[in-house]
Each structure stands twice: as structure tokens, then as C-alpha cells.
Amino acid sequence: MTECIRFAVVAILLSLTVIVNCSEEESTGDMSKRVVPTINKAEEFEQKLPGFLNSNKTLCVLLDYDGTLAALCDNPNNTVMDPELEKNLHCLAKNPKVFMAVISGRGLKDVEGKVGIKNITYAGNHGIEIQSPDGSRQDYQLPANVQKSYKSLVDELNKKLNKNGAWVEDKKVSLTYHYRDTASELVEQQKQEAIEIIKRHGFSANQAHAAIEAKPPVNWNKGEAALLILKNNFGNDWQSKTSVVFAGDDTTDEDAMRSLQGIGKSFRVATDPKIETYADFRLPRQELVHDLIRWLCNHSCQS
Structure with missing residues (x-):
């Protein structure tokens, strides 16, 4: 009888776990990227x-x-x-x-x-x-070490990659490396070098429109x-x-x-x-x- 009770308790606990998990899934919804409907006109x-x-x-x-x-x-x-x-x-x-x-x-x-x-x-x-x-x-508020790294990042990008039509937009806590005016045959090399420098300084490099955005390593x-x-x-x-x-x-x-x-x-x-x-x-x-x-x-x- 004791084994039967123990088995029943385990079964109930498992059922409750399933219910909780399902509720969590319902409350958070589908948080994945997907192809979505298009709106083509005002109406x-x-x-x-x-x-x-x-x-x-x-x-x-x-x-x-x-x-x-x-x-x-x-x-x-x-x-x-x-x-x-x-x-x-x-x-x-x-x-x-x-x-x-x-x-x-x-x-x-x-x-x-x-x-x-x-x-x-x-x-x-x-x-x-x-x-x-x-x-x-x-x-x-960015940590002091991140602020220091940011200054070094701006200095290095300006020194090495402010050329061939590309330039650094310094926004004091984040930056954008623009290469829209750079000759097509030079873009990939300069872009990859910019990404390498940004990451080496501990910042994340995000692709934007003809630009790379450097964001600080904070949540x-x-x-x-x-x-x-x-x-x-x-x-x-x-x-x-x-x-x-x-x-x-x-x-x-x-x-x-x-x-x-x-x-x-x-x-x-x-x-x-x-x-x-x-x-x-x-x-x-x-x-x-x-x-x-x-x-x-x-x-x-x-x-």
C-alpha cells in the first residue's frame, strides 16, 4: 500500500509540473523570430x-x-x-x-x-x-572600465580605419562605423577589421545599414x-x-x-x-x- 501511495504522489507531482510548464509557455508566448504578415497599403x-x-x-x-x-x-x-x-x-x-x-x-x-x-x-x-x-x-551608468575601453576603441578605429570614405560616429557611450561611401572592393576588408577591433575592446559588433554599430558589453x-x-x-x-x-x-x-x-x-x-x-x-x-x-x-x- 505504501508503494501505491508513493507512486500516486509522484504521479501527481509530475502532472503538476506539466501543468506549470504549459502555463509558462502560454504566458510567454512564441518568442521566436519568424516571417510575419506584410502590410502593403494604408487601409x-x-x-x-x-x-x-x-x-x-x-x-x-x-x-x-x-x-x-x-x-x-x-x-x-x-x-x-x-x-x-x-x-x-x-x-x-x-x-x-x-x-x-x-x-x-x-x-x-x-x-x-x-x-x-x-x-x-x-x-x-x-x-x-x-x-x-x-x-x-x-x-x-556604464562601469568605469567599460568607459575606459570605449575611449581606447574610438582612438584605435579613428587611427586605423578612418579612411577611404569610412568614418567613426562617436556617440560617447556607443559608436557607429560608417562605410557607405567606401569603394566596394575595400568594404569587406575594412568592415572585418572594424569588427575585430570592436570585439577586442570587449564591445559587441552589430551589422547596420552600411555600418557596424559597437555597443557596450552591458545587459x-x-x-x-x-x-x-x-x-x-x-x-x-x-x-x-x-x-x-x-x-x-x-x-x-x-x-x-x-x-x-x-x-x-x-x-x-x-x-x-x-x-x-x-x-x-x-x-x-x-x-x-x-x-x-x-x-x-x-x-x-x-x-
Whole structure:
């Protein structure tokens, strides 16, 4: 009889383990990259997202800048937003039922100057720098040894690879090595050498559009920044109070898309129809971001 009881207890415990594991899987959802549906025209936002914009919740619009709000340029200093898009962004920012943040790989003051909208949250350097609408800052503090390594990294890249049209964009805590203007026969060699130098200094090297981004070796990214921004503004129960939209075009934006997967709706700007992403939808053209913002603006004005 004792053996039967022991067997029954073990069976019950195993059953409970299975139930817990299944619950965990259901709560976390499918956190893998995959090929996602494409939105090709303006009217498809409403068609494919019926009822998502709940008027009882605050609409939180989180956006990347380069390649998302502004088309990519050979020189990042030359990027500008489309006038109509800028107008609709201002419309959203003024709406008391809308919260807006721009989370960029650029330095904070750089992206703030490019967007130029007051009373919104800005995050620069992939979320390491965060500035609230009132001007207060909540930056992620890099360890002293990482700051020292960063200075050495910038110096070495400038000394060895600031040539043939390539240059180093120093953003004080992270950098971007641009090679868009480098002759095609020289690109691969210089790119690989840049990656080697970046990794040797302990930084991660991420492929961007005709560039390599060097990020510090810390557990912080656009996803962590997005969650912190939402928590700071709406509390620990922000999910029940908000409808979150995120749009981005680059590999670093995938961190935010992953963090928001199953919670909000995110959009990856990408021409590749087979790209795998954590986003919910693919936008094959940057101009479709204009349609997304217009749709959000029109809905928020009606609610």
C-alpha cells in the first residue's frame, strides 16, 4: 500500500509540473523570430488590426528614427522627416491620450534635435540615455572600465580605419562605423577589421545599414529601455493601461520587438520578404511608416 501511495504522489507531482510548464509557455508566448504578415497599403492597418486601438487605454507610440521616421541617407547628418509625417507626429504628441517616445541608436541630443518635438520622451544610444518630457534623465551608468575601453576603441578605429570614405560616429557611450561611401572592393576588408577591433575592446559588433554599430558589453538595449519607459510612466501594471505600438527598421530594434511581443504591436521596416523578425508585421517601404502614423493620428483624434 505504501508503494501505491508513493507512486500516486509522484504521479501527481509530475502532472503538476506539466501543468506549470504549459502555463509558462502560454504566458510567454512564441518568442521566436519568424516571417510575419506584410502590410502593403494604408487601409490594411485597420483591416489587420481591428479593435487594437482601445479608446479606454493610453496609446503609447514608440519609434526608431533612422530608416523609420526618416529615410536613410549616405550621411546621417542629412536625414530629414517628411513634412506631413512631422505634422502628424506633432498631432499625436499634443493629444493627452497619447504617449510618445523616440528610441534611437543616435546620441540623445542628436536624435532630439532631428525630431524636434517637445514634451515627449527621448532615448539615445540604444536606450542607454533616457530623457523624460520634463528634461530629467535616467541614464544607464556604464562601469568605469567599460568607459575606459570605449575611449581606447574610438582612438584605435579613428587611427586605423578612418579612411577611404569610412568614418567613426562617436556617440560617447556607443559608436557607429560608417562605410557607405567606401569603394566596394575595400568594404569587406575594412568592415572585418572594424569588427575585430570592436570585439577586442570587449564591445559587441552589430551589422547596420552600411555600418557596424559597437555597443557596450552591458545587459541593456532598446527593449530594456522601452519596458523601463513604460513602467516609469504607467506603473508596473502598464500593460493593462496602454496600447503599445513600436516601429523600427534595424537589428537593434528587434530587442524592443521581442520585449513587446504578445503585448503590443510592432512593425519592422524591411524590403526582404523572407526576413525573420520578432515584430508582428513587416512594412516593405519606409513610406508606410507615414501611413501608420497617419492612421494612429486619425484614430486618436476621433477617440
